[in-house]
Amino acid sequence: MSDTNSYSIRVEPTKQSRLSQVDFNNLKFGQIMSDHMLVANYDNGAWTDVSIVPYGDLQISPAMSSLHYGQAIFEGVKAYKYADETVSVFRPDQNWERLNKSAKRLQMPEVPQEIFLEGLKQLLKIDKQWIPSIEGTSLYIRPFMFGTEPALGVHASASYKFIIITCPVGAYYSQPISLKVETYYTRAVSGGVGFSKNAGNYALSLYPTQLANEEGYDQIMWTDAAEHKYIEEAGTANLIFRIGDSIITPHGETILHGVTRRTIMELAEKWGYTTEQRNVSVAELIDGIKNGTVTEAFAAGTAATVTHISRIGFEGQDYELPPVEGREFSNKVFDYLNQLRYGKIEDPFGWNFIV
Numbered sequence: 051m052s053d054t055n056s057y058s059i060r061v062e063p064t065k066q067s068r069l070s071q072v073d074f075n076n077l078k079f080g081q082i083m084s085d086h087m088l089v090a091n092y093d094n095g096a097w098t099d100v101s102i103v104p105y106g107d108l109q110i111s112p113a114m115s116s117l118h119y120g121q122a123i124f125e126g127v128k129a130y131k132y133a134d135e136t137v138s139v140f141r142p143d144q145n146w147e148r149l150n151k152s153a154k155r156l157q158m159p160e161v162p163q164e165i166f167l168e169g170l171k172q173l174l175k176i177d178k179q180w181i182p183s184i185e186g187t188s189l190y191i192r193p194f195m196f197g198t199e200p201a202l203g204v205h206a207s208a209s210y211k212f213i214i215i216t217c218p219v220g221a222y223y224s225q226p227i228s229l230k231v232e233t234y235y236t237r238a239v240s241g242g243v244g245f246s247k248n249a250g251n252y253a254l255s256l257y258p259t260q261l262a263n264e265e266g267y268d269q270i271m272w273t274d275a276a277e278h279k280y281i282e283e284a285g286t287a288n289l290i291f292r293i294g295d296s297i298i299t300p301h302g303e304t305i306l307h308g309v310t311r312r313t314i315m316e317l318a319e320k321w322g323y324t325t326e327q328r329n330v331s332v333a334e335l336i337d338g339i340k341n342g343t344v345t346e347a348f349a350a351g352t353a354a355t356v357t358h359i360s361r362i363g364f365e366g367q368d369y370e371l372p373p374v375e376g377r378e379f380s381n382k383v384f385d386y387l388n389q390l391r392y393g394k395i396e397d398p399f400g401w402n403f404i405v
């Protein structure tokens with residue numbers, strides 16, 4: 051969608067930077083937010099008051115509709131700093147498109163491209179010092195939107211806020227992760243909201259994830275709602291496998307349409323691997339681990355980047371995957387994406403959005 055409106059962005063700089071509170075050598079995920087945030091309001095059918103203001107608390111009504119009925123969606127994007135201080139954001143256009151797909155499904159207004167991309171650009175210019183440059187670190191960008199109408203009737207909110215906050219981050223997972231195949235709880239159903247990035251998809255994952263954590267697993271491997279037979283995703287990331295000679299990822303409307311997942315599948319194809327987006331059954335995965343045809347398994351996401359999977363638990367049995375060092379494709383794609391994002395190699399696809 052192109053947007054012909056021109057939004058002037060009001061800027062109110064902070065009087066007191068918090069940058070000195072950040073230990074860039076020891077970054078935790080999502081703990082300290084950068085000095086500024088972008089805020090836009092939607093009222094009477096139009097986006098207004100686009101502004102960049104000091105990061106801080108919001109004043110909300112206890113009757114605010116999204117607190118009650120869940121019209122809340124978000125994105126995850128990352129900005130990187132090159133050695134020469136150039137700032138680049140990885141494929142933010144894809145996140146903008148996905149945000150608007152989520153918005154449509156949740157009966158929320160679309161966010162114009164200009165507010166999302168131009169607003170982000172200006173925000174990053176103002177908070178450039180917050181973007182870390184050590185390899186493995188980045189500025190995590192969290193655009194989100196929620197209904198703000200103070201009314202308890204069940205209907206689409208008449209007003210919304212779109213906000214972008216950012217924070218310097220290291221790895222979301224610093225080690226390979228273990229996953230428990232979930233065979234009772236369900237993340238998404240056909241016709242539902244599984245493909246969208248809405249807050250409720252994460253809320254519903256917390257209790258089953260806690261149960262998996264208590265059994266010693268880091269995360270859940272979600273399966274389909276009807277039979278718990280086919281693998282879907284990991285909740286915080288998509289899943290990609292190497293089975294035989296193919297790079298395979300589950301597909302469909304019940305999984306998040308991840309930007310990192312798409313990027314990796316596009317690269318695999320360009321590099322000449324056989325790629326498949328299809329149903330992968332738990333049985334195929336477990337049999338493949340047992341007979342050695344499953345040689346790689348990893349989680350792919352903005353926060354997770356490429357996180358190797360070390361162990362999969364299914365019906366009380368654990369299945370170990372091959373050592374991480376020997377995983378040719380996932381190590382190659384991890385290295386390639388790192389080099390690309392930090393501007394160390396050419397960007398033949400135009401994926402780096404230069405600020």
Ligand code: COI
Binds near residue numbers: 286287352
């Ligand atoms: C992301 O990868 O950006 C996500 O939103 C996952 C998450 C941290 C919930």
